Amino acid sequence: MSRRVEQKKAARVVREQLARERRRQRALWTSVAAVVALVLAGMIGWAVYQTQRGGEYTAPPGAVADDSGIPIGDGPVTVDLYADFLCPACRQFEQQVGPTLDQLVEDGRITLVYHPVAILDRLSDDAYSTRASAAAGCAAAGGKFEEYAAALYEQQPAEGGPGLSEERLIAIGGEVGLDTGSFGRCVRDDTYAGWPAHVTEQAGRAGVSGTPTVLVDGATVASSAQAITAAVDAAG
Structure with missing residues (x-):
């Protein structure tokens, strides 16, 4: 075999080896990219999960076991009320059904658990639902949650604009008997x-x-005085 032929064969072997090495490198980098993509996907998924969870918080003293509401009364039947302080229907509920709930509490028939949710922040310029609920937490710490909640509904701002100012929220506390010094600092x-x-x-x-949503011993009932009273009668 001539020297020229041997050189060609050697060159071909080298080219084949280089081609195999390039294929191996491509496969390696493809695997690395897949692993990186999986890691990034996991990180993104975890970040989304974290944003969907509630962050750190402090609950007012006396809140129920899962910190989701403020209990009023100590009757044998539990009535859960979910309401937003910016919700017009909740204001109407407070006016029309509130006296019935107050009477049921006074008669020792129910424990009313008030859950001040904040689902309507988007309908104010300043996250009013959250601010009002947080201020109500301060009122709960001062022993005036019921009175403060009622006053917030009496002075409920219109949807689509600014909510009550911080100073107004504090002033309402004074109007219902809270110490504006400690209450104001809390807010x-x-x-x-x-x-x-x-x-x-x-x-x-x-x-x-x-909102409003009412549960009597865990079962949803219509948000009317008649329906709530009937459910309490049946449960008691």
């Missing part, structure tokens, strides 16, 4: 600012999709 320091998100998250887990 200004955002003591319970993270709590409304937790309340809202727990409401979603309970299947609540709108």
Whole structure:
């Protein structure tokens, strides 16, 4: 075999080896890219999961076991009320059904658990639902949750604009008998600012999709005085 032929064969072998090496490198980098993609997908999925969870929060003293609401009374039948302080239907509910709930509490028939959710932040310029709920947490800490909630409904702002200012929220506290010094510090320091998100998250887990929503011993009932009273009678 001539020297020229041997050189050609050697060159071909080298080319084949180089081609195999390039294929191996491509396969390696493809595998690396796939692993990186999986890792990134996992990181993104975890980030989404984290954003969907409630963040850190402080619940007002006396909140129920899962921190999702404020209990009023100590009767044997539990009535859960989910409401948003910016919700016009909730204001109407407070006016029309509130006295019935107050009477049931006073008669020792129910424990009313008030869940101040914040689902209507998008309908105000300043996340009013969250701010009002957090301020109500401060009122709960001061022992005036019921009175403060009623006052918030009496002075409910219109949807689509600014909510009540921080100073107005504090002034309402004074109007219902709270010490404006300690209550004002609680509001200004955002003591319970993270709590409304937790309340809202727990409401979603309970299947609540709108406000007002009423449950009597865990069963959803119509938001009327007659329906609630009938359900309490049946449960008691």
